[in-house]
Amino acid sequence: MKRQRVAAMARKEWWHLLRDPRSLALMLLMPTMLLFLFGYAIRLDISEAPIGVLDLSHSAAGRELQARFDASSAFAVTRRFDHHAGLRAALQRGEIWGALVIPADYSRRLQQGGAVVQLLLDGVDANTARLLRNYSELLVTTLARERGGGRPMLTVEERVFYNETRESRLAIVPGVIALVMAVIGALMTSLTIAREMELGNLVMLRTTPLTRGEFLLGKLLPYFVLGMLDLAVATAAAVWVFDVPLRGSLPELVLVSGLFLLVVMLQGALISMLAGNQLLASQIALVQTFLPAFLLSGFVFAIDNMPLLLQYVTYAVPARYFVTLSKAIFLKGLSPLLLWGVSGALLLMLLVLLRLCHVKARRLGLGG
Amino acid sequence: MAAEALQSSTPVVLARGLGRRFGDFTAVGDLRLQVDAGEVFGLLGANGAGKTTTIRMLCGLLPPTAGEISIDGVDVVRHPRRARSRLGYVAQHFALYAELGVRENLQLQAGLYGLGRGAARERIDWALAHLGLAGLAATPAGTLPLGYRRRLDLAAALLHRPRILFLDEPTSGVDPLARQEFWELIYQLAGSGIAILITTHYMDEAVYCDRLALMHAGGVIAGGSPEQLLARPLPTPLLEVRGEHCAACARWLEHWPEVVEIVPHAGYLRLRLRPGTAPDELGRRLRAEAARRGQTVTGVAPAEADLEDVFVALLEATGEEE
Known part of the structure; x- marks a missing residue:
């Protein structure tokens, strides 16, 4: 790896970018554009949402309420707790989307006609939280009506965590950042190598001592810088314009974003080399990165509500992991190290793509 | 050193x-x-x-x-x-x-x-x-x-x-x-x-x-x-034909079995002949035929080979071997 050669490649790529004001403007304005576009979003439905139960009453009535939740198609009681701390932890890790807390005096107060149960909701996804609340209320009111003949003797008291005001945009913004970076990363880099193959520049590069490592690094460096600049713009807009709280650490956000950006850029580079011409490359990149980042990352549509087959597909979508991580950092203040499975998946993708790009670059006749 | x-x-x-x-x-x-x-x-x-x-x-x-x-x-x-x-x-x-x-x-x-x-x-x-x-x-x-x-x-x-x-x-x-x-x-x-x-x-x-x-x-x-x-001896002799009616000459020359190729130039023709052809004898016959048809031929002379002639001859020789 020689510094001059990487620098020469990177500088050349930078010149190309500067000569093309349209794509440069696109790259710099897209984050803010998309942030505004997706300020409001929609959520469709929930099914078998994982919830936890903390039953402090240990009564037959309490068990009946639990059974009602479990029997409903909207919920699945996946965890049972015996203290608040465990429940909070599970909620924070995203293992459950909500929790039902049945107070110790539930059975007694039910007889008196004024029982209250508490519903704890993960507000990171505002729409899901709202849907959970509506379903629970429906369940509880039905139960109350059955028992008391129309007299409301059971009420739900809700408490939402992480996104107290349940504003959709808080959850949408980190998703938009993923989308923007997938577009910048993959779409732009997918054109860059294909253009060189199309115009015959690659032949010239092959006769120089440039290695494939230097080639890839030099090519991707300017796009990486721009992508990180986009992240800065998007984060600033998120925090100052949309009032999204950045609860986690900024360095960790930068680190995770950098990792994700590298993954999508290598995806773009690989597509570029496989396609060999710009038109095909951009089409593949669009289908392969932009659309999955948009539809399958859990940004607009909750993954758990997708058909099972599609859920498996999402594991191959890098944006899925990034959306989870950025939401966790932004809204929960969680360290990506805690979600090591998700961070690790992204890292694994990086290594696999690095290897594939390296092999493919050799096939193109680049040395090293 | x-x-x-x-x-x-x-x-x-x-x-x-x-x-x-x-x-x-x-x-x-x-x-x-x-x-x-x-x-x-x-x-x-x-x-x-x-x-x-x-x-x-x-x-x-x-x-x-x-x-x-x-x-x-x-x-x-x-x-x-x-x-x-x-x-x-x-x-x-x-x-x-x-x-x-x-x-x-x-x-x-x-x-x-x-x-x-x-x-x-x-x-x-x-x-x-x-x-x-x-x-x-x-x-x-x-x-x-x-x-x-x-x-x-x-x-x-x-x-x-x-x-x-x-x-x-x-x-x-x-x-x-x-x-x-x-x-x-x-x-x-x-x-x-x-x-x-x-x-x-x-x-x-x-x-x-x-x-x-x-x-x-x-x-x-x-x-x-x-x-x-x-300097290599050329197996196919070359002949240059000058005259006023070159194009007309070319029309009947192309039927002669000894002539392998006719390359027209401004004011003259270059003929490549079959290996073993005597250029002088062919030149005399050519003048006679032209005179019989009333076409003017002012000069017939063996031409100097250039590299292209050498290459064409070499390629032809290789082709025949195959």
Whole structure:
């Protein structure tokens, strides 16, 4: 790896970018554009949402309420707790989307006609939280009506965590950042190598001592810088314009974003080399990165509500992991190290793509 | 002293037993090639003769399936990247960046060859001045006329002071005057000690080379200096016919079995005759026939062979063997 050669490649790529004001403007304005576009979003439905139960009453009535939740198609009681701390932890890790807390005096107060149960909701996804609340209320009111003949003797008291005001945009913004970076990363880099193959520049590069490592690094460096600049713009807009709280650490956000950006850029580079011409490359990149980042990352549509087959597909979508991580950092203040499975998946993708790009670059006749 | 003498006598390019197969097809077979410092070596042949495959192997762009190549003593097959820093290659098609300026393209090249900042500036200034590009430093390469684009190609290939320059059809499509200027540059470079291997399909350019190799079907069928090649006895005699009614003559001459080919020129015809034909006797018959038809023939004389005649004869001889 020689510094001059990487620098020469990177500088050349930078010149190309500067000569093309349209794509440069696109790259710099897209984050803010998309942030505004997706300020409001929609959520469709929930099914078998994982919830936890903390039953402090240990009564037959309490068990009946639990059974009602479990029997409903909207919920699945996946965890049972015996203290608040465990429940909070599970909620924070995203293992459950909500929790039902049945107070110790539930059975007694039910007889008196004024029982209250508490519903704890993960507000990171505002729409899901709202849907959970509506379903629970429906369940509880039905139960109350059955028992008391129309007299409301059971009420739900809700408490939402992480996104107290349940504003959709808080959850949408980190998703938009993923989308923007997938577009910048993959779409732009997918054109860059294909253009060189199309115009015959690659032949010239092959006769120089440039290695494939230097080639890839030099090519991707300017796009990486721009992508990180986009992240800065998007984060600033998120925090100052949309009032999204950045609860986690900024360095960790930068680190995770950098990792994700590298993954999508290598995806773009690989597509570029496989396609060999710009038109095909951009089409593949669009289908392969932009659309999955948009539809399958859990940004607009909750993954758990997708058909099972599609859920498996999402594991191959890098944006899925990034959306989870950025939401966790932004809204929960969680360290990506805690979600090591998700961070690790992204890292694994990086290594696999690095290897594939390296092999493919050799096939193109680049040395090293 | 002895070591130095040995150094200078080492050929810059030495290829032995070089071969390349693509499946069952042999593109190049058992080729031997040597180019010395300061020499302009021409690789000639029709399209598909194996010129480009050969040049690509010599540059380390295509691994050979047989044989060995050394560039300036470096094994190209085993150390292609080390060899690349000693050679310059100009592809048939413009491979630099059209939207970048002349100087920018050169800056990129300098960087790709690992030149430091100071060395790069010095070499770029040298190249701009030497190749007549000084006034065009900021011009986008894509807007240059073809002849100047070729000079930029040369400049880019020369920045790292290669020992050999490979030029694949550098003059194709370039106008005659620019071609002349290009060849003058080539001579200057060769004069400074750089070896040059050039492929061309312009036969009139072959005479400019110090040494030639004629390729056919993946092998060299003849080699040597233009003088050596011209001195070979030609199996097919040549006849030049001058007169006022050349075109009319050509019409009946093409039916004569002794005449293999008629090449019309302004004011005269060039005839290639079947091997073994006596040109004097045929000339007498030709005059007689022309006189009988009332057509004027002012002169019939054996023509001097040029390189093209030599190559055509050689290729025909090879074709007959096959």
